[in-house]
Amino acid sequence: MQKTTLRYLLGLLLFQACAEPPQDQNTPKIQEREKTAFQTSNPWKPVTDVRADVAIVYSVKDHHGKANMTFEERVQTWRDKGYTTHFMSGIAWGEYQDYFTGEWDGEWHLDEGQVTQKGDTLWHGRMVPYIVPSMNFIEYMKEKVIKRVIDAGIDAIYLEEPEFWARAGYSEAFKREWKDYYGFDWRPQHESAENTYLSNKLKYHLYYRAVEECFSFAKEYGKTKGMEVRCYVPTHSLVNYSQWMIVSPEASLASLPSVDGYIAQVWTGTSREPNYFNGQAKERVFETAFLEYGSMESMTAPTGRKVYFLTDPIEDWPRDWADYKKNYQATFAAQLLYPMVADYEVMPWPDRIYEGLYRTSADSDKKERIPRFYSTQMQVMINTLNDMPLSENKVSGSHGIGILMSNSLMFQRFPTHQGYDDPQLSNFYGQALPLLKRGVPVKTVHIENASFPRTWEDVNILTMSYSNMKPMEREAHEHIANWVKKGGVLVYCGRDEDPFQTVQDWWNKDGNNFKAPSEDLFQKLGLKAPFEAGEFNYGQGKVVVIRQDPKEFILEENNDAEFVNTIKKLYDEDTESGMLEFKNHFSLTRGPYEIISVVNENEDQSPYHVKGKFIDLFDPEIPVLNEKQVQPGEQAFLYNIESVKEPQTPKVLATASRIYDEKVDKNGYSLVAKSPLNTTNVMRILLPEKAKTIAITDATGKVLEAESSWDESSKTCFLSFENNPDGVYVKLKW
Incomplete structure (x- = not known):
C-alpha cells in the first residue's frame, strides 16, 4: 500500500468549504453518557485531553500538585471542555493532613494509622498513614470531603481502595475498635490463627462500616440539594487483594443499597504478580488479569451493580516502554473477553502517562516520554472502548x-x-x-x-x-x-x-x-x-x-x-454440556471486534490463525490484513471490515482520536477529530470509493500536513496527522 505525503496548499485541490471549519467553533458537550472515564488530580491540559465521557477529578485539596487552583476551579476546567465531572478520593489514605495534624478538630490523630507488629506505621505519603477508619475519621470525610463535592454540583462519588493491610493491626486505634466490636481486649494476631481471623474480620468490618456511613450520608445530603448522588468503590480484585495480603470488604459491598457499583482496578501492576503453575512461579499477566476481571464481573452481575473495567498503559513501578506495551495488550485483551461488561476507565493518571519519563529499554537508563508509536496505539485502543458493544456471544471454549x-x-x-x-x-x-x-x-x-x-x-x-x-x-x-x-x-x-x-x-x-x-x-x-x-x-x-x-x-x-x-x-x-474442550487459545467476537489470546505453557504450541479482512488495532499503523497469526503468549485485537452492515456508508473504522460532527452527503464525508496535543492520529475510513479531494485543517482553517493512502481491497482511506484537542477538521470528496 503506497503512502503519499500531502500538504494540501493548492486551492485547486480543494473545494472552497474544505478549509473552513463549522461556524460554531465551541467545543460541543460530550454526550450525556458515562461509558468511558479517566481519573486525574490536575486541571484540563491540552496534552491530557483524553476525550472520554467522564473526567473523574481526584482529591478536594486546594492547590493540588502543580495546579494553583481550588478544587472547584479544577473541576470547572474539565466542565468547560465538555466533560461530565465526577469525584474520587481514597478512603484508606488521602490528602487528609488537616485531620491527622489536628487542624480539623483540634486533636492530633496520627495514632489512627495502621501499625505493624514492629510498631511501624504504614505510610501512603508524608503525614498520611493508611487509616484505621474510626467514626471520628468518618465524620471528617463527611464534613470536609463529601459535602464539599456535592456542593460543587458533582453527583457521582468514588471512594477508592478501602484497604487494611493484613500485617497491620497493632495500633492503639485498632485496639480500641477491637474492644468496641468484640467486647473483650485486643489479642495479637501473630499469636494464633484464631487471633488472625478475628483481626481480619474486624479490618473487614471497619471498612464496610466506613463505606456504608460515607455513602449513606452522600445520598441523604444530595437529596437536600435535589440531587441523586451515585456512589462507587474503585477496588482491586479479590484475587489481587488476597494475593497482596490486604483486607477489604469487596463482595459484601455489592449488597449495600448505598453502593451503585465499582471500578475494577486491574492493570499490569496487579496482574504481573507471580503465581505457580506446573511447579514454576512466574508472571502470567493475561491469565491473572482474566481471573481478576472475572472475579469483579461475577461479584457485581448477580446484584445488578455497574462495574467499570480499568486498564493502565503503564503501571506504578518504573519499567521500560516495551514492557508496558506488551502487558497493556495482555490486560486489555483480558478485559474485552467479558462481553457482558462495556463500561471502562480507559486510563488513570493521564499526566504520568503522557508526561512521565520511563526507560527506553530494559537494559538502558535512558528515559523519555511516551513514544509516538505507543501513544498512537494506546489512543486507537481506548477509542474503541467508546463504541465497544455489549454482546451475547461467549468467549470460545467449554463453559459452565x-x-x-x-x-x-x-x-x-x-x-x-x-x-x-x-x-x-x-x-x-x-x-x-x-x-x-x-x-x-x-x-x-x-x-x-x-x-x-x-x-x-x-x-x-x-x-x-x-x-x-x-x-x-x-x-x-x-x-x-x-x-x-x-x-x-x-x-x-x-x-x-x-x-x-x-x-x-x-x-x-x-x-x-x-x-x-x-x-x-x-x-x-x-x-x-x-x-x-x-x-x-x-x-x-x-x-x-x-x-x-x-x-x-x-x-x-x-x-x-x-x-x-x-x-x-x-x-x-453431562450430556447438555458436551465434551470438555482443551485448546491453547481464547477468542471472542464483539460486534466488529475480534479479540484473541493464545496461552503458553500448553502442549499445543501452534499459533492461532484467522483469515478475513481485518484492521490490526495493536499496530499503530492500523494496517489492513488478510490474515493474522497469533503466537503463544500473545494477543490480538482486530476490526473485522467484512462485518460492516452498510459498506457504502462512510464510517471511521479505527482512529487514534475521538470523532465528532460527522456529516455525510451524496459525494462527501466530513468530521472533527479530537485527541491530546503532542500525539499523532491515524485513521482508517471506509468510503464508497477513493476520495478525489482531501482537506485537513485546524480550527482556524489552517491547512495541516498529513499522510494519506487508499487500500482498494478494503475500500478504506488511511489518514495520519498531528492531533489537536481543539479539533482537526477532515473533509473528503469523491
Whole structure:
C-alpha cells in the first residue's frame, strides 16, 4: 500500500468549504453518557485531553500538585471542555493532613494509622498513614470531603481502595475498635490463627462500616440539594487483594443499597504478580488479569451493580516502554473477553502517562516520554472502548465451570501458623490455572452472592476448597446444597487441615461441633462421616471429594492430572454440556471486534490463525490484513471490515482520536477529530470509493500536513496527522 505525503496548499485541490471549519467553533458537550472515564488530580491540559465521557477529578485539596487552583476551579476546567465531572478520593489514605495534624478538630490523630507488629506505621505519603477508619475519621470525610463535592454540583462519588493491610493491626486505634466490636481486649494476631481471623474480620468490618456511613450520608445530603448522588468503590480484585495480603470488604459491598457499583482496578501492576503453575512461579499477566476481571464481573452481575473495567498503559513501578506495551495488550485483551461488561476507565493518571519519563529499554537508563508509536496505539485502543458493544456471544471454549471464592480469602494470608503456607495464593490458582491453561474459560462464583439466583446461571460444575477461605455465613451452604440437588456438580478439594479450620466461628459454636466448616456442607449434601474422598449422588446432582489441597496441583510439576481428569470426566458425563474442550487459545467476537489470546505453557504450541479482512488495532499503523497469526503468549485485537452492515456508508473504522460532527452527503464525508496535543492520529475510513479531494485543517482553517493512502481491497482511506484537542477538521470528496 503506497503512502503519499500531502500538504494540501493548492486551492485547486480543494473545494472552497474544505478549509473552513463549522461556524460554531465551541467545543460541543460530550454526550450525556458515562461509558468511558479517566481519573486525574490536575486541571484540563491540552496534552491530557483524553476525550472520554467522564473526567473523574481526584482529591478536594486546594492547590493540588502543580495546579494553583481550588478544587472547584479544577473541576470547572474539565466542565468547560465538555466533560461530565465526577469525584474520587481514597478512603484508606488521602490528602487528609488537616485531620491527622489536628487542624480539623483540634486533636492530633496520627495514632489512627495502621501499625505493624514492629510498631511501624504504614505510610501512603508524608503525614498520611493508611487509616484505621474510626467514626471520628468518618465524620471528617463527611464534613470536609463529601459535602464539599456535592456542593460543587458533582453527583457521582468514588471512594477508592478501602484497604487494611493484613500485617497491620497493632495500633492503639485498632485496639480500641477491637474492644468496641468484640467486647473483650485486643489479642495479637501473630499469636494464633484464631487471633488472625478475628483481626481480619474486624479490618473487614471497619471498612464496610466506613463505606456504608460515607455513602449513606452522600445520598441523604444530595437529596437536600435535589440531587441523586451515585456512589462507587474503585477496588482491586479479590484475587489481587488476597494475593497482596490486604483486607477489604469487596463482595459484601455489592449488597449495600448505598453502593451503585465499582471500578475494577486491574492493570499490569496487579496482574504481573507471580503465581505457580506446573511447579514454576512466574508472571502470567493475561491469565491473572482474566481471573481478576472475572472475579469483579461475577461479584457485581448477580446484584445488578455497574462495574467499570480499568486498564493502565503503564503501571506504578518504573519499567521500560516495551514492557508496558506488551502487558497493556495482555490486560486489555483480558478485559474485552467479558462481553457482558462495556463500561471502562480507559486510563488513570493521564499526566504520568503522557508526561512521565520511563526507560527506553530494559537494559538502558535512558528515559523519555511516551513514544509516538505507543501513544498512537494506546489512543486507537481506548477509542474503541467508546463504541465497544455489549454482546451475547461467549468467549470460545467449554463453559459452565466455576470456582468458589469468599471474602475470607483475605483473612488467612498473613501471618502463617503451624507451618501451613499457601504460597502466592496457590489454593486458588490450583483450581483455576490447570483449566485456564488448557483453554477452558473458568468463571468465579462469590459465596457472598449465593442467595442471588443469577449467581448460579451457567454454572454446571463448581470447584471449591476451604483450605484458603472459610464460609462467613452458614446460610450459603443451603444455597449450594439446593443447587446440587437440582443437578449441579460440586467438586470439593481439601484436606481441611489448615489451622484456620478450628477458629471459633459458627461451625463450632452455638450448638455446632463440626471439626471443619466443610462437614456442615457435606452433611447437608447427604454425606456421612468421616467424609472421605469419593463420588456421591445428591438429588439430581453429584458431589466429588478430593482429599488434596488445590495448591498441591500446581506447586509440583505435572501434578494436576487427577484434578483435570476428574473435571473432564464429570463434564463429559453431562450430556447438555458436551465434551470438555482443551485448546491453547481464547477468542471472542464483539460486534466488529475480534479479540484473541493464545496461552503458553500448553502442549499445543501452534499459533492461532484467522483469515478475513481485518484492521490490526495493536499496530499503530492500523494496517489492513488478510490474515493474522497469533503466537503463544500473545494477543490480538482486530476490526473485522467484512462485518460492516452498510459498506457504502462512510464510517471511521479505527482512529487514534475521538470523532465528532460527522456529516455525510451524496459525494462527501466530513468530521472533527479530537485527541491530546503532542500525539499523532491515524485513521482508517471506509468510503464508497477513493476520495478525489482531501482537506485537513485546524480550527482556524489552517491547512495541516498529513499522510494519506487508499487500500482498494478494503475500500478504506488511511489518514495520519498531528492531533489537536481543539479539533482537526477532515473533509473528503469523491
